[in-house]
Amino acid sequence: MTASPTATPTVDLDPMVLFADPYPLYAQLRRDTPVAYVPAMGRLLVTRYEDVVTVSRDWETFSAREDTPGPEHKIIGETLMSFDGEEDHLRLRRMMDAPLKPRALREHWEPVFRANAAALLDDLAGRGEADLFADFATPLAAMNLASFLGFEGVSAQQLIDWCKGIIDAGGGYMLDDAGIWERGFAARDGVIAATDAAADRVRGNPDPSMISSIINSPEPMTPQQLYSNIMITIGGGLNEPRDVLLTAAYGLLTNPDQLAAVRAEPSLWKKTFEEACRWVSPIGMFIRQVARPVELGGVRLQPGDKITGVVASANRDERVYADPDVFDIHRKGPSHVAFGGGGPHFCIGAWAARASIGTIALPALFDRLPNLRLDPEREVPWGGFVFRGPLAMPVRWDA
Amino acid sequence: MPRIVYVLPDGTRREVDAAAGTSVMKNAVLNDVPGITAECGGSLMCATCHVYVDPADAGRFPPRADDEEEMLEVTEAEVRETSRLSCQLTVDDTLDGITVHVPEEDA
Numbered sequence: 250m251t252a253s254p255t256a257t258p259t260v261d262l263d264p265m266v267l268f269a270d271p272y273p274l275y276a277q278l279r280r281d282t283p284v285a286y287v288p289a290m291g292r293l294l295v296t297r298y299e300d301v302v303t304v305s306r307d308w309e310t311f312s313a314r315e316d317t318p319g320p321e322h323k324i325i326g327e328t329l330m331s332f333d334g335e336e337d338h339l340r341l342r343r344m345m346d347a348p349l350k351p352r353a354l355r356e357h358w359e360p361v362f363r364a365n366a367a368a369l370l371d372d373l374a375g376r377g378e379a380d381l382f383a384d385f386a387t388p389l390a391a392m393n394l395a396s397f398l399g400f401e402g403v404s405a406q407q408l409i410d411w412c413k414g415i416i417d418a419g420g421g422y423m424l425d426d427a428g429i430w431e432r433g434f435a436a437r438d439g440v441i442a443a444t445d446a447a448a449d450r451v452r453g454n455p456d457p458s459m460i461s462s463i464i465n466s467p468e469p470m471t472p473q474q475l476y477s478n479i480m481i482t483i484g485g486g487l488n489e490p491r492d493v494l495l496t497a498a499y500g501l502l503t504n505p506d507q508l509a510a511v512r513a514e515p516s517l518w519k520k521t522f523e524e525a526c527r528w529v530s531p532i533g534m535f536i537r538q539v540a541r542p543v544e545l546g547g548v549r550l551q552p553g554d555k556i557t558g559v560v561a562s563a564n565r566d567e568r569v570y571a572d573p574d575v576f577d578i579h580r581k582g583p584s585h586v587a588f589g590g591g592g593p594h595f596c597i598g599a600w601a602a603r604a605s606i607g608t609i610a611l612p613a614l615f616d617r618l619p620n621l622r623l624d625p626e627r628e629v630p631w632g633g634f635v636f637r638g639p640l641a642m643p644v645r646w647d648a
Numbered sequence: 649m650p651r652i653v654y655v656l657p658d659g660t661r662r663e664v665d666a667a668a669g670t671s672v673m674k675n676a677v678l679n680d681v682p683g684i685t686a687e688c689g690g691s692l693m694c695a696t697c698h699v700y701v702d703p704a705d706a707g708r709f710p711p712r713a714d715d716e717e718e719m720l721e722v723t724e725a726e727v728r729e730t731s732r733l734s735c736q737l738t739v740d741d742t743l744d745g746i747t748v749h750v751p752e753e754d755a
């Protein structure tokens with residue numbers, strides 16, 4: 250437990266209020282207490298764009314190593330997220346990011362992502378109504394993830410269950426109950442078995458998948474590192490593309506002028522994707538621990554202080570974005586920090602998400618389902634602050 | 649201390665005294681040189697640190713590595729012979745006065 254450092258502003262935030270809508274509270278924090286201790290989390294929240302970028306990039310001061318790892322560590326173990334920017338971290342990252350860089354995506358994965366989206370949309374097209382969350386975004390993200398991991402014969406539903414098992418066990422806002430741990434460990438065992446099966450298939454017989462890249466690298470990971478990193482990739486690689494797809498669709502469906510603009514000018518899909526990441530960041534925050542004394546946002550920090558960089562807040566910082574609460578695909582301003590503020594932990598899945606959602610799924614969705622619209626009789630519920638997005642999205646179209 | 653010269657698209661020159669062993673990207677960011685956003689902070693994941701090395705200085709840096717070559721495919725601005733990702737360019741005392749140009753579209 251870190252005590253609140255002296256002279257640090259302390260702010261009581263209710264996690265339930267944050268879950269419902271964190272943005273008004275973040276605006277208040279940015280204005281009054283940009284580095285504030287929050288007792289309910291036991292951490293200092295950093296909410297301005299500039300400070301979030303500093304925390305993200307200066308890994309020698311703001312370390313990803315925590316001396317009391319979070320609950321997810323019990324299930325997942327040490328991953329890329331447990332290292333700093335040193336050689337070993339880079340070596341492990343290279344094995345995992347190489348198969349997801351732009352060239353590999355173009356050569357191998359874009360056709361696969363396109364086929365996955367088409368298969369789901371072909372099934373839906375005749376129905377005239379659906380929940381885009383359950384019927385499109387979730388299974389699509391799972392199918393794409395299974396593809397590039399190298400999980401053959403693992404169903405979308407299986408991967409969705411494993412992802413939920415891993416996330417719930419680590420989720421900061423979930424209540425501690427025995428069932429959560431049971432499901433978490435069951436998910437871990439399932440992932441290990443599927444990883445072993447994939448590893449056996451690709452060993453000495455490389456394919457473009459992430460597991461192949463790891464297994465066939467000159468100095469491969471240990472089995473434990475492999476399992477842990479595949480688990481973090483499942484925990485961090487399914488819900489985020491799902492959420493950004495839904496957020497972007499919502500942004501366009503509620504702003505018909507922007508939808509018309511992007512249909513007339515397809516190069517705007519890219520901007521639509523980036524704006525959705527900024528507007529409602531799928532991952533709201535990242536955590537670090539202070540490694541040496543430093544001053545940030547006017548507050549003196551000491552080694553051991555636990556920091557949360559709130560990218561969701563940085564992405565709405567009025568210091569860098571005009572009308573930050575408005576969805577606007579034509580927006581100017583600095584790059585969003587939804588993939589992290591830069592530095593050693595910058596998301597390895599950024600290009601895969603851009604390709605699978607921005608280049609492929611969004612245009613396919615609006616092309617294949619004519620006159621797509623939100624169901625006027627039902628609401629779109631939103632929730633979350635560690636992770637955030639629509640929890641359902643009932644839509645109709647002309648079938 | 650090697651000096652790095654950044655030439656902006658409008659011709660303005662920005663000169664920065666850099667610590668040996670640091671990158672052309674890092675010094676641009678520390679000194680708010682516009683147009684080098686370096687979104688990924690040097691992880692070779694973004695290509696938003698693209699610069700053109702001045703033709704007079706061509707050959708003073710070691711050649712591009714494969715993974716740099718690959719990320720250059722996704723720069724916004726046109727890729728030329730002299731294109732580099734500035735996070736991959738480390739300066740030392742032998743590189744004093746090195747000059748790079750910030751591309752138009754990134755600025």
Ligand code: HEM
Pocket residue numbers: 305329330331342349481482485486487489490493526530531532535536560586587588589590593594595596597598599601602
């Ligand atoms: C829109 C989609 C996505 C968003 C918004 C997102 C967001 C993030 C963020 C904010 C971080 C940095 C965490 C930190 O600094 O501590 C991160 C890291 C990471 N992401 Fe993503 N992510 C997305 C998609 C993906 C996908 C598809 C994958 C699958 C490969 C993935 C795998 C990872 C991994 C493994 C890391 C850890 C990297 C490291 O620590 O070196 N992400 N992501």
Ligand code: FES
Pocket residue numbers: 673686687688689690691692693694695696697719733734735736
């Ligand atoms: S800073 Fe991202 S590739 Fe150079």
